[in-house]
């Protein structure tokens with residue numbers, strides 16, 4: 106260090122000069138704009154720019170007033186958008202007012218939930234309470250499981266598949282074609298061989314195809330992603346049938362690992378009588394669920410549970426934390442476990458069961474009403490995801506925030522989706538359809554390939 110070093114010296118002008126638009130144009134994508142074809146251009150037109158405070162802002166309060174105005178308008182948009190939301194499986198109905206007092210704390214659960222780190226502003230006591238609740242739901246003893254509150258369902262999948270890979274380093278990942286994209290992302294990240302298994306028209310994994318593919322690769326261990334509710338069709342893979350297929354192929358328990366992706370229905374299926382039970386009494390390795398979907402939470406989060414015996418292979422002690430590193434992320438949201446704890450306490454297993462019943466009932470109502478109106482629609486038996494013909498008009502799709510894929514769209518009936526809301530959606534859809542198709546110049550799409558000819562009500566199939 107030079108003797109002239111002055112630790113109090115600061116830059117006289119810390120504000121960087123703005124990047125001229127023409128520079129952005131030529132260099133913004135880093136490869137001469139070639140990516141535009143793939144990803145499109147990043148949109149900056151609707152962004153709320155961060156502006157430098159004026160020298161006298163402290164006195165005039167102009168900036169504070171401006172920001173308060175922006176936030177008030179934003180809040181209004183959120184209220185309106187929350188009212189017209191049907192396509193993504195988020196329960197938007199909750200009241201966490203009692204937790205507002207905690208916003209002043211930087212709660213961080215970095216490290217292992219079961220090994221206290223030196224950072225004292227944490228919520229591990231809530232986290233472990235929530236994990237115990239889920240362990241009981243999925244039938245694993247407190248001393249036999251390990252888990253943590255993740256940032257989302259994706260992180261649960263990344264973790265579950267990583268545990269599988271650590272247990273079987275040369276294992277092949279099997280997942281149905283209709284698995285969530287995070288599963289295939291995991292395969293890319295971990296450079297695992299991945300085999301996509303065909304699905305039935307319902308979206309469920311086709312065990313006959315699975316068998317063929319397993320037999321062709323019998324020399325390698327098998328790692329599975331099993332869907333407890335697929336993203337698009339809400340299909341539940343038959344866990345028991347998958348286990349039976351493994352048996353038939355002569356693949357013993359010391360040669361396979363099953364991760365259950367319950368992001369969507371992981372908290373719904375346990376309460377439905379006919380559903381294949383997700384339980385650690387069966388030879389599964391891990392289960393994950395999203396916290397912001399069925400449970401309802403103001404920030405994305407999730408729960409991941411695995412067997413304790415597996416986690417030792419994966420974890421490393423970290424002196425800096427005085428804890429163990431067995432999670433995907435480093436810092437972890439310490440607020441999320443408190444929100445989950447709060448809801449689980451209020452609702453309990455019985456409360457969730459009631460909500461599941463209501464959702465399944467409302468989903469049936471929506472499916473029946475769509476079909477009565479001559480609109481192609483499908484609802485899997487164990488699901489609250491109603492799949493139907495894609496509305497022709499993108500504005501309608503955006504207004505109701507529907508998720509679409511090809512010719513189909515879906516509504517996921519969550520606890521906040523009431524009959525009233527479905528009524529106004531149906532009314533609007535029927536009215537719009539008469540303007541799209543009324544004159545006969547255009548016809549509704551055929552969706553037989555997507556949801557089966559029984560569910561398709563297009564001109565050819567009805």
Ligand SMILES: *Cc1c(COP(=O)(O)O)cnc(C)c1O
Nearest residue numbers: 257258259285335336368369395
């Ligand atoms: C939503 C979803 C995920 C991912 O969950 P995020 O919380 O959005 O990361 C994974 N799998 C399925 C089946 C899902 O529906």
